[in-house]
Amino acid sequence: METVLLSDSDIDLEKAAEFIKNGDIVGIPTETVYGLGADASNEEAVRRVFEAKGRPADNPLIVHLADFSQAVSFTQFIPPLAYKLAEHFCPGPLTMVLPKNDRIPMITSGGLDTVGIRVPSHPVMHRIIELSGRPIAAPSANTSGYPSPTSAEHVMRDMYGKISAVVDGGNSEFGVESTVIAIEGDSSVRILRPGCVTKEMLSELCSEVIIDRAILHELEAGQKAASPGMKYKHYSPKANIIMVEGELESFIAYVGANNGKSVYSLIFDKDADRFPYRYMTYGNSSSEQAHLIFQRLRELDDAGAERVYVRAPETDGVGLAVYNRLIRAAGFEVIRI
Structure with a gap:
């Protein structure tokens, strides 16, 4: 139609x-x-x-x-x-x-x-x-x-x-x-x-x-989803999303050791001046991150990203919502450094 x-x-x-x-x-x-x-x-x-x-x-x-x-x-x-x-x-x-x-x-x-x-x-x-x-x-x-x-x-x-x-x-x-x-x-x-x-x-x-x-965790086998967004992998672009928890210097070092032609990072606005690799930003505050996260994930696909390392947001306030969407987009793959 x-x-x-x-x-x-x-x-x-x-x-x-x-x-x-x-x-x-x-x-x-x-x-x-x-x-x-x-x-x-x-x-x-x-x-x-x-x-x-x-x-x-x-x-x-x-x-x-x-x-x-x-x-x-x-x-x-x-x-x-x-x-x-x-x-x-x-x-x-x-x-x-x-x-x-x-x-x-x-x-x-x-x-x-x-x-x-x-x-x-x-x-x-x-x-x-x-x-x-x-x-x-x-x-x-x-x-x-x-x-x-x-x-x-x-x-x-x-x-x-x-x-x-x-x-x-x-x-x-x-x-x-x-x-x-x-x-x-x-x-x-x-x-x-x-x-x-x-x-x-x-x-x-x-x-x-x-x-x-x-x-923050996958449902157990056989458990019913009482709400949308609980059971299945959600919010995920074509690119492989990997959440990384850690300070900026450690994040930079990790991305540098795992960088490649189609690798992007999703970082905070305040990180941009110090970040030497290919990136997009998604705000500083939790409300800014919530407003931008889905738009950025789509833009990463448009840019041809195949792997994306994401600086993990905070988990208080609206940050919990952003973290929840990202951890599901990542298929619960989180690297803590």
């Missing part, structure tokens, strides 16, 4: 909403990354999302709503803590895993009895949800396993001919997918996937915030 590129004008957003209502698939901007939007209650539409991405069927999708009050229509029960968190973080980059009801098909939830619910803050995504009157399932709008898209151009490159349309809403604000949490007990949460709603932010409202083991 021909994939139509739409603007964020009112007329084009109405066209995008009509595609959704008709069971078609649309690339839609959100504040995190671009999503591959479809009617979450339409099994055939959701099946086509999995096909377009090449996504494993047991990898659950997140359902996007215009307002958290709508969650009662798609869940069996909403804990009081979920309402408390929604008051602070919705709309925004937080997904809460809740027990689903029959209005959400099992294909949407990846075979689980739970569903991730999110209220996006991006005005384009928000308006399309309102105009379509549908809950919108929207995994990242990329080929499964490849770096997530943060621009309409990325989506067109990955999805042209596979989906009906892409809405160009500019570059994504945050650059990494939403934080996904499960609520445990009356006042505790478990982070299943880190994002820009951080452990520190959640700790202000919860008695305990648990970091799930799968954030």
Whole structure:
């Protein structure tokens, strides 16, 4: 099929909403990354999302709503803590895993009895949800396993001919997918996937915030993924990504000993003046790194990189989200020097 590129004008957003209502698939901007939007209650539409991405069927999708009050229509029960968190973080980059009801098909939830619910803050995504009157399932709008898209151009490159349309809403604000949490007990949460709603932010409202083991380690054999981004190798370009933890001088020496024609490094902006080998930078602060990481991974492929050594980010705040994406892009290969 021909994939139509739409603007964020009112007329084009109405066209995008009509595609959704008709069971078609649309690339839609959100504040995190671009999503591959479809009617979450339409099994055939959701099946086509999995096909377009090449996504494993047991990898659950997140359902996007215009307002958290709508969650009662798609869940069996909403804990009081979920309402408390929604008051602070919705709309925004937080997904809460809740027990689903029959209005959400099992294909949407990846075979689980739970569903991730999110209220996006991006005005384009928000308006399309309102105009379509549908809950919108929207995994990242990329080929499964490849770096997530943060621009309409990325989506067109990955999805042209596979989906009906892409809405160009500019570059994504945050650059990494939403934080996904499960609520445990009356006042505790478990982070299943880190994002820009951080452990520190959640700790202000919860008695305990648990970091799930799968954030930094592979799932054990037979373990089900309760959230997107937990089970499979994700976010990876064609190049072989290798994470390196260590001070800059040690990093430089290691890269020098393992340098080659198609070797690049991904370093902090502040390292650039002292780094003698081929490189790209991805910011200094964690928020800058989150905003740039997927764009840089795609640019490294465009540059012909075959092996990339990455200076590992910090693991506090938003840095945990960046580290999580990189360790999965690297297939959990980390060198500590």
